[in-house]
Amino acid sequence: MLKLRRIAIDTYGANVAFIARTCSIYRPEEFQAFNKIKVVHDGQTLLASLMVVDDLSIVGEDELGLSEQAFGRLGMPEGAMTAIAPAEQPRSLDHIRKKILGHTLEPHQLEEVVSDIAGRRCSEMEIAAFLVACAGFMTTAEMLALTKAMAKVGNKLTWRAPVVVDKHCIGGIPGNRTSMIVVPIVAAHGLPIPKSSSRAITSPAGTADTMEVLARVDLSMHEMQQVVDECGGCLVWGGHVNLSPADDVMISVERPLAIDTREQMVASIMSKKMAAGSTHLVIDIPIGPTAKVKSHGDAMRLRKLFEYVGHEVGLHVEVVTTDGSQPIGRGIGPVLEARDVMAVLENTPDAPADLREKSLQLAGALLENDPALRGGSGYARARQLLENGEALKSMNRIIDAQGRKTDVPCTGELTHDILASGPGKVTGIDCFRIARLARLAGAPMDCGAGIDLFKKVGDPVEMGEPLYRIHACFESDFGFALKFAEEGDGYTIGDDA
C-alpha cells in the first residue's frame, strides 16, 4: 500500500497518478503496457494514467501521487493507504472498437460508452477514436440513442408549467448574444424560459461569460429554480447544473480536432435540452461562408435531424435559419457584448440593429408557442415588450435575482486600432479569424478584452480608417493578438461599386 499524496498539478481534468521510479512496492514498468492504472482505496476505485517521477521531493518511494482533479475525485485525505493495479479496460472499449470496424451500436452499448466517458474512465485517445468512428458513419437510430444516453447520465430539471420554452444557437458567430435579449422578452410575456448556457471553450465568449459581467451565473439547480419561479426566466451557466457531463468531456476532444458532424451536434444539443426539461425549443442555425453551416442545403439536413430527435423524445423543435455571414452586434468579448445587449434592451439609438432584429425574430418564434397568443403575432408582441421597456425591467429582475455584480468591469486598457488597407466597401468578415483574435486578446478570461467592430459588411471605408479596435488587459496577450492581426485582419474590402 502507498500513502496518498496530492500533487499540486492541474492536468485540465485528466486523472493522472504519479509514482516514484524507485517505488518501494510497485515497479512502474509493470504498468507501462497498460493504458491506465486503477487506484484502489477501501473498495473505491479511480482510473488514472501514470507518470513516473524521478524526484523523491515530488513523490516519495512509499507514496502515490494524484493530480489535483484526480485527488478531488477519489475524495480521500492525504496519507490514506491506497493500492494500485493494472486497470481492466472499460467494457465500452469493446463497443468503441466495434464502431471503428463499422458496426452499428445498440442503445445499451452507447449507454455504456457514454457512461464511461462521463465517468472519466475513457482516455482522450479512446474518446477521439469513438468520435471519429461516429463521424465516419452513424445511423439516425444511433444518434437518437446517443442523445438519450447523454441526457441520462446528467441531472434533470422539471418544471410545473405545461409550456416551457428554450432557445439554442449552434454557435460559431462572434457577438451573437441574442439569448440575453430573448430571455427577458419571453419572461416578460410570461412564458417560462429557464435558459442555461455554456461558457466559451474556444470562442471569445459564451452567453454564461457575458451574463457574468452583469450577474452571478454559477447557480445551483435549486437557486436556478427559484429564479425562474420569481422572474419567469434565467440566464445561468449550464456546467454548474451538470445537465450533460458526457458532453462536457466529449467537447473537450471535439474542439481541438474540429469534429463537428451533424449527428454529434444534434446529440450534444438535444441531450442538454432534454435534461433542461423544456417542451418547446427554437434552434438558430446561422448560415454563412465562415459559419458552421455553409449552405441552405446543409441547414435543411441538419433541421431534419433536430426535428427527428425532437419528435422521438417528445420535444417540440422549430428550426430558424439566420444570417451567419459576419459577427452579430459590434462587441466581441464579455464586457463589449454585455454593452451591446444592454443598449438593445435600453432602446438606445445606436444599439446594434442586427442584434436587435435577430433577437426579436427568435423571441417572436418562441412566443408563438403561447396558446393564448393569436398565431403570427409573436414578433409584434416581442417588439412591443422591448420597446415599452418591459424587457429591460425583466432583465433587471433576473440580474437581481441571480445576484447583481456591483462593480461592472471596464474594457481592456491596452488598445490598438486595425486600419483599412485600402478604400472600398467591406464585403466579408471572417467569423473564425475574428473570434480567434478576440480570444488571443484575452477574452473571455479577461472579460474586458476583445474586439470592438466599427465596420460591418456593406459599410464603405476609406484607406486608413479604423475597422475595429483590439482591447487587451495584459501585455503578453496584447502581443499575441497584434501579431495575429498583422498576419491577416479578417476583413475583405472590395470595390465600392
Added chain:
Amino acid sequence: MLKLRRIAIDTYGANVAFIARTCSIYRPEEFQAFNKIKVVHDGQTLLASLMVVDDLSIVGEDELGLSEQAFGRLGMPEGAMTAIAPAEQPRSLDHIRKKILGHTLEPHQLEEVVSDIAGRRCSEMEIAAFLVACAGFMTTAEMLALTKAMAKVGNKLTWRAPVVVDKHCIGGIPGNRTSMIVVPIVAAHGLPIPKSSSRAITSPAGTADTMEVLARVDLSMHEMQQVVDECGGCLVWGGHVNLSPADDVMISVERPLAIDTREQMVASIMSKKMAAGSTHLVIDIPIGPTAKVKSHGDAMRLRKLFEYVGHEVGLHVEVVTTDGSQPIGRGIGPVLEARDVMAVLENTPDAPADLREKSLQLAGALLENDPALRGGSGYARARQLLENGEALKSMNRIIDAQGRKTDVPCTGELTHDILASGPGKVTGIDCFRIARLARLAGAPMDCGAGIDLFKKVGDPVEMGEPLYRIHACFESDFGFALKFAEEGDGYTIGDDA
C-alpha cells in the same frame, strides 16, 4: 522569458511543459483553449502540452518546467531563457480533418502527417483520430504513400550484397521466436540477413527482448553493419537504429485501441523493411482463432496488400501462412524462450518440435532466394545446416560479435502450476490470454518471468495434471498473474475421444 528547468517526471514520450499558476509572465488560462504550446529558445521550438502547477517547489514563478523527454528533446541546459506562445496547429491537422471527413489524401499530405507524428508535433488524440479515420477507409494508393512516407522519416540501411534477405512475422503468437533460429541458419548458408526486431510493447517478449538474454541488442547502425559483415547476420533491436520513428509513435496509440487494420499493418511492416535495405522478404502470417488473422480468406487479402506494396517499392515479398492456433514452443517470456531456441539450435532431443519445424520452413523459404541453390532445395539445406551444427556455430558467432551476456539470468523463482480442471484432451489454447498472463507475471521487464507450457493442443491430460507453470520475480506481479489465471486459464479441455 522563463528559466528552463528539468522536471524529473517521465511522461512516456509525450512532451509536457509545466508553469506555475502564479507565473510571473504568462497566465496559464490564456493557453487553455489551445491544444498545445510552443516552447521557444533561440529560434529552436518544441511543441508540448501544458500542465499548471500550484506548488512553487516543483516549478517556480520565473521558471518553465519540461518533462524528462521534452527537456532532452529541446536540448538546452537548465536555466536557459525560454519563451512560450500558443502553438499554431500543425498543418497536418488539416489533412487529418480531411481524412475524417472521408477525403483521400495525396502523398505529400500523408508525408506531412507522418512527419508531424514522428516529430511528436501531434497529440495522441490527433494520432488516434488519424488512425481511426484511416481504419474506416483507406485506398491502396494511400497505403503505399503512407508506407513510403514512414520509411522516409527514419534512417536507412544500405548493403553491398545483391541479395539481402529478411523475415517478419505479423505477430500475436506467444513463444514464436523463429527469427533466432532462422537468422543463424541463413547466415550459415551465406545469405546476408541483417535482422532488426522489436521489443515487446504489449506482448510478453519481442525477439529483441529474448535475444537480449544472450547478447547485447542495442547496437548502433555502425555496429550492426560490422556484425553483419563479420557474421552474415545479426539479431538487434530496431528501435535503437530508428528505422521507422513514426511507426514507434503510431504503435503506442494503435495498441491500446487495438486498431490493427490490414493497411496499417502493411504500412508499418513494409516501411521498416524498406528502411532496413533488404531485397527479399518472407512474411509469416499465423492463422488461428486467437491469432491476428482468423481465416485463410483474410490471410489471402493481407498477402495481396504485402505483394502490392512490395512490388511498388521494389522489394520481393513472399508470404507464408502458418499454424497460429496455439503458442509456438514451450516457454513464454525472454529466458524461457531463449532456452527453447538454444535447445533447437543444439539439437537436443526434447527441443520443441513445432518451433524447430516452423523455423526450418521459414529458413528454407529464404534460402530459395539464393540463385546458386537448386530450386526447391531450401528446406533440405536449412535442415542440413541445423543438424550439422553450423547454425549453432553461426548463432554463437553472432552472440559474440554483438556482445555475449556473461551471466545468463534464471527463470523467476516464484512459481505456481496451473492444473487441469478435468481429464480429456487439450483442444485449444488462447494465445491472447496466455500472452497477457505472462505479461502480468512480469515478462518482459523481468526476463525470467513468464510461462512454461507443459501441454499443447492435442495432448491428453488427467484431472489435476499441470498445464503450465507461472514464473514471476516479484510478489506484486505474481499476485496479478495468479488472480488472472484463476479467472480463466486459457485452456480448453475437450473429450478425449
